[in-house]
């Protein structure tokens with residue numbers, strides 16, 4: 001975007017907000033009428049958010065940590081055995097299919113809005129997702145076919161040597 005366009009847009013945004021920008025006007029706030037992905041269906045919108053949100057990187061084994069072929073969609077989000085080690089312990093991206101199966105859509109929205117757990121789960125980004133996108137992600141994960149898989153390994157305490165692979 002050219003600088004003049006940006007200035008024009010900012011001016012328009014200020015006008016629309018009554019020249020009193022508030023938190024509600026920021027991109028990514030968690031409101032029912034916040035910014036949202038527009039797609040042919042909620043499921044398509046959810047798939048897109050999962051893809052660009054990088055959820056597979058940590059919640060699907062061999063998605064990001066290999067340079068080769070990525071697992072098919074039928075294997076997505078079943079939880080990862082690839083450990084993330086740091087001062088926080090070793091954590092594993094949980095099986096989100098099981099999380100969705102154990103939560104109503106409203107509970108999922110609540111979880112994504114208030115979630116806090118071990119790194120490197122990017123909670124600040126996920127909490128900032130708008131409510132319609134959180135609901136779309138839920139519907140997408142719920143629509144995934146096949147066996148939901150097993151729970152990811154529980155976190156290991158600090159100092160424990162995790163089995164490979166771990167980063």
Ligand code: HEC
Pocket residue numbers: 049050053054055056057058059084091092093094096099111112115117118119120121122126137155
């Ligand atoms: C950089 C790695 C990483 C990325 C990217 C990531 N996660 Fe996570 N996520 C984790 C880890 C690790 C945990 C488990 C943390 C723990 O054990 O305390 C987790 C936990 C969760 C949980 C809690 C599940 C439960 O049952 O308690 C949810 C929900 C979740 N992630 C959703 C998402 C979504 C949605 C995305 C994409 C927008 C995403 N995550 C992207 C690493 C990641």
